Amino acid sequence: xxxxxxxxxxxxxxxxxxxxxxxxxxxxxxxxxxxxxxxxxxxxxxxxxxxxxxxxxxxxxxxxxxxxxxxxxxxxxxxxxxxxxxxxxxxxxxxxxxxxxxxxxxxxxxxxxxxxxxxxxxxxxxxxxxxxxxxxxxxxxxxxxxxxxxxxxxxxxxxxxxxxxxxxxxxxxxxxxxxxxxxxxxxxxxxxxxxxxxxxxxxxxxxxxxxxxxxxxxxxxxxxxxxxxxxxxxxxxxxxxxxxxxxxxxxxxxxxxxx
Amino acid sequence: xxxxxxxxxxxxxxxxxxxxxxxxxxxxxxxxxxxxxxxxxxxxxxxxxxxxxxxxxxxxxxxxxxxxxxxxxxxxxxxxxxxxxxxxxxxxxxxxxxxxxxxxxxxxxxxxxxxxxxxxxxxxxxxxxxxxxxxxxxxxxxxxxxxxxxxxxxxxxxxxxxxxxxxxxxxxxxxxxxxxxxxxxxxxxxxxxxxxxxxxxxxxxxxxxxxxxxxxxxxxxxxxxxxxxxxxxxxxxxxxxxxxxxxxxxxxxxxxxxxxxxxxxxxxxxxxxxxxxxxxxxxxxxxxxxxxxxxxxxxxxxxxxxxxxxxxxxxxxxxxxxxxxxxxxxxxxxxxxxxxxxxxxxxxxxxxxxxxxxxxxxxxxxxxxxxxxxxxxxxxxxxxxxxxxxxxxxxxxxxxxxxxxxxxxxxxxxxxxxxxxxxxxxxxxxxxxxxxxxxxx
Ligand SMILES: Nc1ncnc2c1ncn2[C@@H]1O[C@H](COP(=O)(O)OP(=O)(O)O)[C@@H](O)[C@H]1O
Ligand SMILES: [Mg+2]
Numbered sequence: 001x002x003x004x005x006x007x008x009x010x011x012x013x014x015x016x017x018x019x020x021x022x023x024x025x026x027x028x029x030x031x032x033x034x035x036x037x038x039x040x041x042x043x044x045x046x047x048x049x050x051x052x053x054x055x056x057x058x059x060x061x062x063x064x065x066x067x068x069x070x071x072x073x074x075x076x077x078x079x080x081x082x083x084x085x086x087x088x089x090x091x092x093x094x095x096x097x098x099x100x101x102x103x104x105x106x107x108x109x110x111x112x113x114x115x116x117x118x119x120x121x122x123x124x125x126x127x128x129x130x131x132x133x134x135x136x137x138x139x140x141x142x143x144x145x146x147x148x149x150x151x152x153x154x155x156x157x158x159x160x161x162x163x164x165x166x167x168x169x170x171x172x173x174x175x176x177x178x179x180x181x182x183x184x185x186x187x188x189x190x191x192x193x194x195x196x197x198x199x200x201x202x203x204x205x206x207x208x209x210x211x212x213x214x215x216x217x218x219x220x221x222x223x224x225x226x227x228x229x230x231x232x233x234x235x236x237x238x239x240x241x242x243x244x245x246x247x248x249x250x251x252x253x254x255x256x257x258x259x
Numbered sequence: 260x261x262x263x264x265x266x267x268x269x270x271x272x273x274x275x276x277x278x279x280x281x282x283x284x285x286x287x288x289x290x291x292x293x294x295x296x297x298x299x300x301x302x303x304x305x306x307x308x309x310x311x312x313x314x315x316x317x318x319x320x321x322x323x324x325x326x327x328x329x330x331x332x333x334x335x336x337x338x339x340x341x342x343x344x345x346x347x348x349x350x351x352x353x354x355x356x357x358x359x360x361x362x363x364x365x366x367x368x369x370x371x372x373x374x375x376x377x378x379x380x381x382x383x384x385x386x387x388x389x390x391x392x393x394x395x396x397x398x399x400x401x402x403x404x405x406x407x408x409x410x411x412x413x414x415x416x417x418x419x420x421x422x423x424x425x426x427x428x429x430x431x432x433x434x435x436x437x438x439x440x441x442x443x444x445x446x447x448x449x450x451x452x453x454x455x456x457x458x459x460x461x462x463x464x465x466x467x468x469x470x471x472x473x474x475x476x477x478x479x480x481x482x483x484x485x486x487x488x489x490x491x492x493x494x495x496x497x498x499x500x501x502x503x504x505x506x507x508x509x510x511x512x513x514x515x516x517x518x519x520x521x522x523x524x525x526x527x528x529x530x531x532x533x534x535x536x537x538x539x540x541x542x543x544x545x546x547x548x549x550x551x552x553x554x555x556x557x558x559x560x561x562x563x564x565x566x567x568x569x570x571x572x573x574x575x576x577x578x579x580x581x582x583x584x585x586x587x588x589x590x591x592x593x594x595x596x597x598x599x600x601x602x603x604x605x606x607x608x609x610x611x612x613x614x615x616x617x618x619x620x621x622x623x624x625x626x627x628x629x630x631x632x633x634x635x636x637x638x639x640x641x642x643x644x645x646x647x648x649x650x651x652x653x654x655x656x657x658x659x660x661x662x663x664x665x666x667x668x669x670x671x672x673x674x675x676x677x678x679x680x681x682x683x684x685x686x687x688x689x690x691x692x693x694x695x696x697x698x699x700x
Contacts, residue, residue, distance in 0.1 A: 050651050053643075078653035090648035094666025103662070104652040111653075143666075144648075160652065 001199055002026045002049075002168050007060035009048050009224075018044045020224035021060070026168065026199045033202040033210055033235060036221035037243045042203045043087050045221070046170040050084040051077050064168075078104070079111035081167030085157035085174055087203075092144040097156065100144055101126060101163050108164060129162040133189040150177030158186050161193065168199045175209035187212030207239040222246055284380035286388035287410050293392075294407030301401040313586040313618045314557050318526045319500050324472050326409075327354035327443040332435050337361065340464055343679045345429035348373065350414045352432045355443035357412040366426045371457075373428060376413035376446060386417055391448055394478035395506045397532070403504050406444045406476040413446030418455040418485075427458035427488075427677045432475065434495060436467025447477040451485035451513075458488040460680055465496030465523060473524075477505040481513035483537070488516045490675050494687070495523040497554070502528045511537040518675055521548040521556045522687055532561040535597075539568040546575040547671040547684075549691040550583035557586040564593045564600045573604045576671055578664060579615035580695035587619045591634070595626040604634040609641070609667050611660075611695055661692040 002025070009019035018041050026032055036042050048055050049062060051074035061068050069077055092100070105125075106116040117125055130137060133155050145153050154177050161169050171190070175183055190213055194200050202209060210218075210232065218234040219226045220243070227246055228234065303320070304311045332353060341349060347366035350373065351358045357375040364373045372379070372386070380387045391410075397403040414430045432445050451457055463473060473495060481487055487507075495501050501524040507515045519529055531544050548556045562571050577585040587606040608617045619636040641663050649659035665688055672684045 052647060073656070074647060074650040075653050075655045075659075078651055084651050086648070090642075090644050092645050092648065092663070092666070094669055095649075095662050099662070100649065100652060100654075103658060104649075104654055107655070107658070108653045164652065 001028050001065060003063040004045075004049070005061045005063070007045075007048070007062065008058045009044060009055050010058055012054055012056045017058075018055070018224055019048070022221075022224070022226055024219065024226060026201060028199055029196045030217065031194055031200045031202070031213065031215045032217045032219065033204060033215040034219045034221055034226070035204055035207070035235065035238055038205060040221045041224040042205075042221055043172055046084055046087075046172045046201075046203050049077075049170060050074055050082060075107075078164075078166075079108055081112075083161050083164060083166035083169040085154075085161060085169065085171040087172035087176075089145045089153040089157050091146045091148075093146045095144050096141050097144050098126065098140040101160065105163060126163060130159065132162045132192055133159045134185050135159050151179060151182050154178055155182060155186055158189050162189065166198065168201070170201045170203060172203045173205060174202070175204065175206065183209065184212060207235045210235045220246060283377060284388075286391070287377065287380050290392050291408055291410050294404045294410065297404035298401055298408050301399055301404060303401055310559060310588075313588075314526070314528075314555055314584070316526075319472060319502075322440045322470065324440045324442040327441045327471070328356065330354070330435075330437045330439065330441050334433070334435055335466055337431075337433055337466070340431060340433070340462070342427070342429045342460060342462075342677065342683075344427050344677055345460065348426045349429040349431060350375070352412060352414070352430075352445055354433070354435055354441070355412060355445050361431075367424065367428075368422065370419045370422055371424060372415065372417040374415055376415045376448065377411045379415055384415075386450065387415055387448070390450055390478075390480065391446075392478070394480050394508050395476055395504060396534070397504055397506070397530070400504070402474055402502050403476050406446060406474050406504075409444040410446060413448065416447075416449045416457065416459065418451050418457045420452040420482075421454045422452075423456040424458070427460055429460045429462060432461075432463045432473075434463070434465045434467075434471055434473060434499065436469050437471070438469075440470045440472070442472040442474065445473070445475040447475070449477070449479040449487065449489075451479070451481050451487050453482045454484040455482075456486045458677060459490070460677060461489065461491040463491075463493050463495055463501065463523075465494070465499050468496050468498060470498040470500075470525075471496065472500045472502075475501075475503045477503070479505070479507040479515065481507065481509045481515055483511045483513060485510075485513045486516075487514075488676065489518075490677070490680055491517070491519045492680070492684070493519070493521045493523055493527060493529075495527070497523060497525060497552070499524045500526045503530065505529070505531045507531075507533050507542070509533065509535050509537075509540040509542060511539050513540050515542040517542075517544050518671060519544075519546045519558075520671070520684060520687075521546070521550070522691065524556075525553065526555045528557040528559070530559050530561075532563070533571070534563045535565045535569050538566040541570045543572045545573065545671050545674070547668055548575075548577040548585055549668065549688065550577070550585060551580040551691070551695045552583060553581065554583045555586070556583075559588045559590075561590045562592065562602065562604075564591070564597045564602065567596070567598045567600070569597070569600050569602070571600075571602045574671065575606045576667065577606070577608045577617070578611065578668060578691070579608060579617060580611040582612070582614045582616070584616040585618070587636070588622060589620075589634075590622045590624070591632060593625040593627050593630050593632070597627045598629040600627065600630045600632070602630070602632045602634075604632075606636040607667075608636075608638040609664065610638060611641070611664065657696050660696055661689075664692045665689070
C-alpha cells in the first residue's frame with residue numbers, strides 16, 4: 001500500500017538533513033511500529049508522508065498504491081486515504097471539531113466518489129464514531145483541541161481517524177499524555193479500526209502502547225535511518241536494552257535522550 | 260459645485276440653497292446655525308493633526324460633493340435589506356431623507372417613540388429639542404459640526420422608564436447610486452430612560468458602486484439602569500467615504516453594549532466615545548473590520564471612566580487583505596478617584612496579505628490607582644501549523660484559510676443577539692473570505 005524508498009529529507013529552511021535514506025514497505029492489513037530515541041526522525045517521517053511543507057525531499061520516493069505522492073498537497077493525500085495523528089495536535093480556536101469533521105468528511109467523500117452526508121446524517125454517523133474512543137459528545141461542539149488536556153487531544157486525534165476512515169494512518173506518539181485507563185480505551189479503539197483493508201503505523205519512543213496494540217513489524221530508527229526491523233520481540237528487546245546496543249548500526253552516534 | 264474644504268463659503272452657500280432645510284422647527288434651525296458657526300471656526304483636518312496622522316483624507320478632499328437632495332433618486336428593491344425581526348420597527352432613510360413609505364413602527368408599544376427627528380421636532384416633540392446635540396461632545400470636531408449644520412432628518416428613539424422592548428429596531432440608511440459624488444449626513448438620537456431596554460441595529464448600506472460622502476452622528480443617552488444594545492453595520496459602497504461619530508452617556512447601573520462592523524467604504528472612520536457619568540456602569544465597544552483592496556478603516560475610540568466601579572470591554576478585530584490599511588487608536592481614560600475600574604482592551608489584527616498595513620495604538624491615561632487595565636495589540640498571519648493541520652484532514656488550502664479567517668471573525672458576531680443580523684454577518688464574512696482568498700498579494 002505504502003512504499004518509502006531511499007527517502008532523504010532536509011529541513012527546507014536551513015538544509016539540515018534529517019532523514020538519510022529511509023526504506024519502508026507497509027501492506028494492507030498490517031500494523032507497523034517505528035521506534036527510536038528522541039530526535040531520530042520519526043515525527044519527521046510521519047509529517048513528510050502527510051506532506052508537510054517545512055521539509056524538502058532531496059532523494060527517494062514515497063509511493064501510495066504504486067504511485068508517487070510527492071507532488072501532492074496534504075489535502076490531496078488525505079483524499080487518497082492518508083492520515084496523521086499528530087504528536088502535538090494543533091489547537092484551532094473558533095473552529096469546532098464538528099465543523100472541521102463534517103467539512104473534511106464530505107470533501108473526502110466527494111473525492112473518493114462516496115456519498116456526502118447532510119447535517120442530520122452526519123450527526124448520527126459522528127455519534128456512532130464517538131463510541132469507538134468513548135468520547136463525550138460535548139467535544140464535538142468545542143473548538144478543535146482548544147483547552148483540551150494532553151490526553152484529550154490524543155484521543156481526539158484517534159476520534160478524527162475513526163470519522164475519516166483512512167487507508168493508512170501514522171499515529172505519532174499517541175500514547176504520550178494518556179493515563180493507563182485512557183490508553184486502554186484508545187488502544188481498543190485503534191484495534192477496532194485496524195482491519196483487512198487498512199494499515200497502521202505506530203510511531204513511538206516507548207514500548208508501552210505495544211502491550212495493547214500488537215504490531216506485525218517493528219522497525220528501529222536511528223539518526224534518520226531504519227537500522228533494524230523485526231517482529232514484536234524486537235520491541236521487548238528494546239525495552240530491556242535501550243537503543244545503545246544498536247549504535248554501531250547507525251553511521252553517526254545518536255543524539256538525544258536515551259532509554 | 261461646492262468644494263468641501265472652502266468651508267467659509269461652502270456651507271453658507273449650501274444652506275442658502277437648501278430651502279427644504281429651512282422652516283418647520285426653530286430648535287433645529289438654531290442648532291444648524293450653531294453648527295454653521297462652529298464649522299466656520301474650525302478647519303478640516305490634515306496629516307499634521309495628531310488624530311489624523313495615520314491616514315490621508317485626500318480621498319475626501321479630491322472631489323467636490325453636491326448635497327444628496329439634489330440628485331435624482333433611483334432606488335432598486337431594498338426589501339431584502341429589511342431585518343426580519345424588525346419587520347414593523349424600522350426607519351428607512353434614503354440619501355439622508357426620511358422615507359415614510361419604507362418605514363414602519365407598528366410593532367412597538369405605543370409608549371415608545373420611534374420617528375423622524377425633523378417631523379417630531381416640527382410637531383413640538385419637546386424631547387427632541389431638549390436632547391438633540393446634548394451628547395455629541397466632540398469638541399472642535401468639524402465633522403460633527405458639519406453634521407449639525409446640515410441637521411434635518413434623522414432617527415429618534417425614546418424608550419420610557421421601565422419599558423423593555425423585545426423587538427429590535429432597525430435604522431436603515433440607504434445610499435443610492437448616482438453619477439456625481441454627493442454628501443449625506445444622518446443623525447440618530449437614542450434616549451433610554453431609567454430601567455428601560457432596547458436593541459438598535461444601525462445599518463448603512465450603499466446600493467451602488469459610486470463615490471459619496473456619508474457623515475452620520477449618533478447620540479445615545481442611558482439613564483439609570485438602562486440597557487442598550489447597539490449594532491452598527493457599515494456596508495457602504497466600496498468607493499464611499501464614511502466618517503462617523505457615536506457618543507454614549509451612561510448613568511448608574513446602565514449597560515451599553517455596542518458592536519461595530521466595518522465592511523464597506525473606501526475610507527471609513529469610526530469614533531465611538533463612551534462617557535461614564537455616574538458610578539457602577541458597564542459597557543462594551545467591540546468592533547470587527549473586514550477590509551481588502553485599497554480600503555482604509557480607522558477607529559479612534561475613547562472610553563472615559565470618570566467614576567468608580569466600571570467594567571468596560573473593547574475587543575477590536577481586523578482582517579486585512581490586499582493593500583488595505585487598518586488603524587486603531589483606543590484611548591482609555593481613568594480619571595482621578597475613579598477607583599475599581601476593570602477595563603479590557605485588545606486590538607487583534609489578522610493580515611492575510613503581505614501588503615496590508617496596520618497601525619495600532621492603545622493609549623492609556625490613568626489617574627487612579629485601584630484599576631485593572633488589560634490591554635494589548637497583536638498583528639499576525641494565519642498560523643501555518645493550523646493550516647497544515649486542517650489540510651491534513653482533507654480541507655484544501657482555500658477551505659482551510661477560509662475556515663480560520665471565519666473563526667477569527669466569529670468571536671464578535673457571536674455576541675450579537677439578533678439572529679438575522681448574525682446570519683447576515685456570517686454571509687458577509689463568507690463573501691469577504693471567498694473574495695479575498697482569490698486575490699492575495
Ligand atoms: N522543521 C524543522 N526545523 C529544524 N529542525 C527540525 C525540524 N523538524 C525536525 N527537526 C530536527 O530533526 C530531528 C528529528 O526530529 P523528529 O523527527 O521530531 O524526531 P523524533 O520524532 O524521532 O523525536 C531533531 O533533531 C529535530 O530537531
Ligand atoms: Mg516525535
